[in-house]
Amino acid sequence: MTTPAYMDPAKIEYLTIHCAATPRGRDVKAATISQWDVRKFGQISYHHVVEIDGNRVRTLRDDQRGAHVGGANTGNIGICYVGGVEANNRPADTRTDAQKMALLTLIRTYRARYPGIIIRGHRDWPGVAKACPSFDVAAWLKEVGE
Ligand SMILES: [Zn+2]
Numbered sequence: 001m002t003t004p005a006y007m008d009p010a011k012i013e014y015l016t017i018h019c020a021a022t023p024r025g026r027d028v029k030a031a032t033i034s035q036w037d038v039r040k041f042g043q044i045s046y047h048h049v050v051e052i053d054g055n056r057v058r059t060l061r062d063d064q065r066g067a068h069v070g071g072a073n074t075g076n077i078g079i080c081y082v083g084g085v086e087a088n089n090r091p092a093d094t095r096t097d098a099q100k101m102a103l104l105t106l107i108r109t110y111r112a113r114y115p116g117i118i119i120r121g122h123r124d125w126p127g128v129a130k131a132c133p134s135f136d137v138a139a140w141l142k143e144v145g146e
Pocket residue numbers: 017018019068122132133
């Protein structure tokens with residue numbers, strides 16, 4: 001396993017939300033997702049994983065560079081929620097209420113620490129042709145008054 005590169009935590013500008021692309025309701029744990037990432041990308045991808053029950057698991061420190069947006073991982077915090085597809089693999093916003101609460105808690109924490117941090121979904125990055133995180137981050141934040 002590759003040790004993640006250093007990332008200057010004073011220069012964090014982005015927070016990107018992802019889904020694990022696991023089927024609705026499947027209780028995959030953060031440790032499993034990290035194992036998959038290490039196998040696929042040689043390192044843990046995300047800084048936090050939000051499990052089905054809303055449990056927030058810190059998987060990288062903020063001074064470690066993740067591997068979650070191609071070519072744009074420096075200064076970019078990655079948060080992944082478990083779920084994001086239906087049983088037939090179709091993208092769907094499968095977030096439980098507990099996961100939504102946990103995501104909001106994380107977003108508020110980073111906004112307090114990094115005023116002006118830009119929060120977006122993986123698919124909102126230029127050149128990304130993916131459904132991840134299977135919901136419209138900007139619309140959701142507006143809807144919940146963030
Ligand atoms: Zn993603």
